[in-house]
Amino acid sequence: MVGQLGHPRAVTPELLTEADAGELLTVQRAAYLSEARAHLNFDLPPLVESLDQVRAALADPACRVWGVRDGGRLIASVRLRVAGAVGDIGRLAxxxxxxxxxxxSALLLAVEELAPAEIxxxxxxxxxxxxxxxxxxxKLGYRETHRSPEADYQLIHLEKPRGRAPTPIR
Ligand SMILES: CC(C)(COP(=O)(O)OP(=O)(O)OC[C@H]1O[C@@H](n2cnc3c(N)ncnc32)[C@H](O)[C@@H]1OP(=O)(O)O)[C@@H](O)C(=O)NCCC(=O)NCCS
Known part of the structure; x- marks a missing residue:
């Protein structure tokens, strides 16, 4: 049982496989609609990604995709791409x-614990x-490193050394 941050919740993420691609894409698209609206950009990568691209990510040995199920239903997911000592996290949904x-929060913290030791x-x-x-x-301990332009807004890049304790902010 991992991934608690002052919440009563605990999650046990499971590694997803190509067989989960359809469900994963469905959760991803539904979740990221709010982000698209906030940025007036409906071409966000998580929204335009095809089913084949999701399958490819699930089959990629450098990429691990975790999901959380409730009664069989996929309700959350996240990806981790391993690049040497760096773990690139994406598609939290x-x-x-x-x-x-x-x-x-619980899923992200859980995946930080489950990530390969070299990260x-x-x-x-x-x-x-x-x-x-x-x-x-x-709140989970990520800090901004830099920004990069994207459409008419900025992407904010953040980093967290492994093991940094979450910050008790509200
Ligand atoms: C972002 C996302 C993964 C967060 O998951 P969640 O289960 O809703 O988040 P939590 O309940 O763990 O929230 C953690 C904290 O962040 C805040 N928060 C997170 N997402 C929020 C949102 N979209 N709007 C308002 N507050 C949000 C919560 O209020 C909470 O703050 P608190 O603990 O101080 O009360 C989820 O909202 C989502 O899928 N959003 C769409 C996709 C997305 O934006 N992904 C990340 C972009 S890189």
């Missing part, structure tokens, strides 16, 4: 009807108008 209950640092990025995810990442 919680089904819209399950958001705001600690699941996203010493985690990286991720999000759009500058993603107030919710930015709050979540700061």
């Amino acid at each position: 919680v089904a819209p009807d399950r958001q705001g209950a600690g699941l996203g 010493t640092c985690f990286r991720l990025c999000t759009g500058e108008r993603s107030a919710g995810p930015l709050h979540l990442y700061a």
